[in-house]
């Protein structure tokens with residue numbers, strides 16, 4: 465039988481899965497989430513509603529949302545051995561390494577671990593939504609030798625997440641901006657981390673193993689790690705002129721500018737970046753951070769002029785995190801926490817319609833050798 469000869473490096477443009485969860489409708493500059501527009505959802509619905517839409521397949525009514533919030537609150541405390549494992553990791557470890565290890569350690573504590581039924585993976589999803597923020601915040605506070613912050617029952621999901629990291633109760637504006645940021649990051653079709661997670665899930669291994677594959681993928685600087693690099697660049701640049709010089713120097717040295725370009729959008733604006741740009745503008749207005757917005761805009765202008773490239777979500781999300789007081793090493797872990805909603809949805813969908821991923825290669829090595 466003739467071999468399929470089409471080879472696309474990086475699987476660029478290849479349709480690798482059929483899904484009801486989301487789609488990047490690039491022509492219409494829209495990110496479709498179960499029929500809705502992601503940007504509209506992010507502006508009008510709390511993150512947990514978007515998570516419910518993704519994982520359960522429909523938006524929750526008021527009672528369902530309250531029930532979800534209560535169930536998450538009950539599942540929030542981490543098993544003590546998981547806290548102990550986090551405490552034993554080097555103080556210098558990157559928070560993504562803490563998250564990967566913590567999530568891996570959490571799996572065996574889940575009573576539904578080996579059950580792939582829809583009911584069991586829903587219960588697991590609630591535990592994951594509850595505990596991933598806890599792993600991130602607890603790991604960070606342990607590293608900083610700061611006391612672990614218990615959730616405040618008066619605060620919502622996103623406000624508590626931010627509070628558990630910073631130890632400072634966010635204002636309503638800050639909580640709303642963080643909630644919008646989580647919703648914007650919640651799902652994005654088939655990026656490397658989601659692909660990694662469904663490839664792993666297709667062996668019918670457990671849901672936590674598939675999520676751990678997602679963390680491992682997201683850590684890379686070409687994927688989730690870009691948001692941290694963006695903030696370091698903005699801090700180093702200090703002023704718009706400084707940023708212009710920095711970008712030109714990097715481009716002259718053939719370096720990539722983090723926060724620009726995207727495999728799917730590439731020469732179009734990532735619609736999520738536009739939303740975060742607006743959020744940043746509102747957040748810094750009248751604060752000492754006002755200059756940060758002009759700084760970012762200059763970077764955007766320079767990259768468009770020099771390379772015809774547009775910012776991706778990470779470019780404008782990084783300064784939003786910064787203004788909210790989130791420590792830079794936590795930018796990628798928080799991206800993952802937000803993305804658990806999408807990942808859980810994809811893993812559940814994979815279990816429900818499974819076909820093992822097993823592609824082929826184009827062999828370019830020698831043949832017919834003998835010892």
Ligand SMILES: CC(C)(COP(=O)(O)OP(=O)(O)OC[C@H]1O[C@@H](n2cnc3c(N)ncnc32)[C@H](O)[C@@H]1OP(=O)(O)O)[C@@H](O)C(=O)NCCC(=O)NCCS
Pocket residue numbers: 685686687688690719720721722723724725726727728771773776777778
């Ligand atoms: C996201 C990314 C990996 C997509 O890359 P890709 O689809 O593999 O695209 P390519 O690497 O083929 O790049 C195409 C061209 O654009 C250039 N390019 C792409 N992103 C660039 C960037 N951030 N800075 C400078 N040049 C860039 C490449 O150098 C290449 O130019 P060339 O054709 O002259 O060699 C890439 O844009 C990138 O590295 N961005 C920075 C990291 C980042 O922000 N990641 C977060 C993504 S949400």
